[in-house]
Amino acid sequence: MKTIWRGYIDASLILKITVALILGIIAGLIFGEATSVIAPFGDLLLHLLKFLIIPLILFTLIVGVNQSRIGDLGRMGGKVFLYYLLTSALAIVVGIAVASIFEPGIGMTIDTNEKFDVPENPGVISVLLSIVPDNIVTAFSELNLLGIIFTALAFGIAIASLRSSEDYSELGDHVYKVMEGLNEATLSIMNVILQYVPIGIFAIIAKTVGNQGMDTLLALGDMVLVLYIALLVHVGIYILFMLLTKVSIKNFFKHARTPMVTAFVTQSSSGTLPLTLDAAKNMGLSKSLYGFSLPLGATINMDGAAIRIAISAVFAANMVGDPLSFTDMLQVVLVGTLASVGTAGVPGAGIIMIATVFAQLGLPMEAVGLLTAIDALVGMGCTSLNVTGDLVGTAIISKTETRKKGKQPVMS
Numbered sequence: 001m002k003t004i005w006r007g008y009i010d011a012s013l014i015l016k017i018t019v020a021l022i023l024g025i026i027a028g029l030i031f032g033e034a035t036s037v038i039a040p041f042g043d044l045l046l047h048l049l050k051f052l053i054i055p056l057i058l059f060t061l062i063v064g065v066n067q068s069r070i071g072d073l074g075r076m077g078g079k080v081f082l083y084y085l086l087t088s089a090l091a092i093v094v095g096i097a098v099a100s101i102f103e104p105g106i107g108m109t110i111d112t113n114e115k116f117d118v119p120e121n122p123g124v125i126s127v128l129l130s131i132v133p134d135n136i137v138t139a140f141s142e143l144n145l146l147g148i149i150f151t152a153l154a155f156g157i158a159i160a161s162l163r164s165s166e167d168y169s170e171l172g173d174h175v176y177k178v179m180e181g182l183n184e185a186t187l188s189i190m191n192v193i194l195q196y197v198p199i200g201i202f203a204i205i206a207k208t209v210g211n212q213g214m215d216t217l218l219a220l221g222d223m224v225l226v227l228y229i230a231l232l233v234h235v236g237i238y239i240l241f242m243l244l245t246k247v248s249i250k251n252f253f254k255h256a257r258t259p260m261v262t263a264f265v266t267q268s269s270s271g272t273l274p275l276t277l278d279a280a281k282n283m284g285l286s287k288s289l290y291g292f293s294l295p296l297g298a299t300i301n302m303d304g305a306a307i308r309i310a311i312s313a314v315f316a317a318n319m320v321g322d323p324l325s326f327t328d329m330l331q332v333v334l335v336g337t338l339a340s341v342g343t344a345g346v347p348g349a350g351i352i353m354i355a356t357v358f359a360q361l362g363l364p365m366e367a368v369g370l371l372t373a374i375d376a377l378v379g380m381g382c383t384s385l386n387v388t389g390d391l392v393g394t395a396i397i398s399k400t401e402t403r404k405k406g407k408q409p410v411m412s
Contacts, residue, residue, distance in 0.1 A: 009195065016198035017261050024202045024265075028209025035210035038203045045200020046266060048193045052186065052274040054140055057295045058152045059183035060277060064288030065156030066163065066176055073153075073288060076397060080293045083393040084301040085337070091234055091303040091389075092336045095310025096329050098230040104222040104311065105318035145270060145299045149292060187281075190274055197275075201265045208265075208376050223315050224377055230307045231381050238392045245396045255279040256391045264384040267376065269298040272387055279391060285398040293397065297390030304382030304389075305353055309336040312354045316367035328361055335360045351375060 008016070028035050065073065131146045133139035139147030159179070162172030242249055259275040266272055273295060280290035313332050317324045324332070335357050355368050 013194060013197065014257050014261070017201055017258065020198040020202040021205055021261065021265065024205030025209050027202075027206040031206075032210045035206040039207045041202075042200050042204035042207060045196060045204065046268065046271050048196065048200075049266075049271050049274050050143065052190055052193065053143060053145075053270065054148060055182065055186040056190070056274055056277050057145070057148050057291065059179055059186055060287060060291035061149065061152035061295075062156040062159060062179045063176075063183050064286070064291040065153060066160045066179075068286070068288040070157065070160075072401070073292070076286075076289050076401060077292065079397045079400065080289075080296060080393065083397065084297060087303050087389055087393065088301065088306045089333055089337045090237065091306035091385075092310045092333045094234050094237070095227075095230050095307035096314060096324075096332060098233060099226055099311040099314035102222070102226045102229070103314070103318055104226045105315035143270065145273075145295045149295050153292070187278075190278060193274075194278075197262065201262065204265050208380075211376075223311070223371075224374055227308060227311050227378050228381050230311060231304060231385050234303060234307060234385060235388065238388060241396060242392060245399050247392075247395045247399050251283065252391070252395055255282045256388060259387050259391070260384050263387040264380045267379045267383045269302075269383055269386045269390070272383075273298050276387055276391060280394055283395060285394055286401060289398055289401065290394050293394045294390050297386075297393065301390055301393070302353070302382075302386050304385030306336055307385070308378055308382050309353050309357050312367075312371055313357055313361060313363065315371075316358060316363040317361075319367060320364060324361075331360060332357060 130144055131150050133144060133147035133150065136147075136151055138144075139151065159172055159175050162168045163176060165172070239249060242252060256279050259272050259279050262275050263269060263272040276294050276298070277290060280294060281287070310332055313328075313336075314324060317328070336353070351368065351372060354371060355365065357363075358365060358368055
């Protein structure tokens with residue numbers, strides 16, 4: 001028994017996750033909905049990952065701020081926002097282009113008697129206001145990532161100010177060392193949790209495949225296939241961006257594949273955040289950069305969801321026999337980009353975004369109800385792309401920053 005356990009511990013994490021993924025698919029196909037009995041093991045994984053989100057963001061950012069100049073943080077922040085905005089808009093363009101070529105939805109009809117209650121979109125203004133929490137405890141308890149980022153930056157800057165002052169430099173250094181120690185303690189806890197990740201992934205994928213089955217996939221197979229083609233096209237664009245900025249593709253995917261697969265299974269950008277932060281750390285990226293860019297990306301950067309919005313709009317328009325005009329497509333790009341900013345990186349957020357765009361274009365809400373049948377199937381790929389986009393942007397921006405400093409990043 002000890003030999004088996006030692007072999008499990010020594011095996012690479014990506015190997016264990018891959019095996020868990022394959023076994024989960026097989027179990028789901030064989031046992032169907034009966035796999036729900038192991039669902040608590042998957043829920044435990046999500047709980048463990050979310051348990052780490054607050055300390056990881058808080059301590060990583062506080063330590064990172066104290067390793068950088070404030071001016072550098074402002075410059076990097078501007079690059080991060082610009083990257084997220086541009087890639088979200090580009091993702092919608094990719095989605096429209098691929099869907100226009102393959103035309104999913106043609107020949108299908110909608111049951112107009114089936115009504116679907118659309119969840120309310122929180123909106124961009126609400127998201128912007130949530131950046132400054134009116135209650136720190138509430139921001140932490142509700143896992144308001146933007147509020148946590150703001151809190152970490154505020155305290156990080158305050159500690160840096162103490163360290164640079166004549167009267168309180170010693171006190172500031174003591175506080176910083178405590179934060180640094182808590183950051184290392186959090187990373188130690190994460191190393192233990194990583195050993196459980198494959199077990200949780202097996203449970204989640206088995207339940208997902210068991211509940212979805214093959215019937216749903218076959219019924220809406222065209223939509224699913226077109227979406228995954230578009231996702232692969234966008235990954236190709238990421239690779240092109242990394243080639244142009246001379247980011248090592250091999251080393252990037254060596255470290256990024258674990259959070260990519262985990263995001264695929266869990267369908268949660270924010271839930272995968274501890275693994276995404278760990279990947280950025282292993283890439284040797286700047287702590288002050290990834291401590292800010294990745295939590296922010298988990299909240300507002302939704303390239304996969306943006307592609308889903310575009311393809312869903314074309315799908316619905318084709319079903320009612322009224323293909324999107326060029327003006328409609330421009331609206332999809334504009335409204336879809338804003339909608340992707342105004343929703344959270346949690347399972348089900350894609351449906352809210354789709355409903356928002358459909359309402360703007362006058363597309364039937366019954367189609368939203370139809371698309372919920374494949375929510376899990378498409379959400380998996382979209383979430384994985386969201387996380388990939390966050391890491392790509394962080395790696396690219398880190399490369400531009402190291403060039404400014406005249407040195408190369410560590411990508412081991």
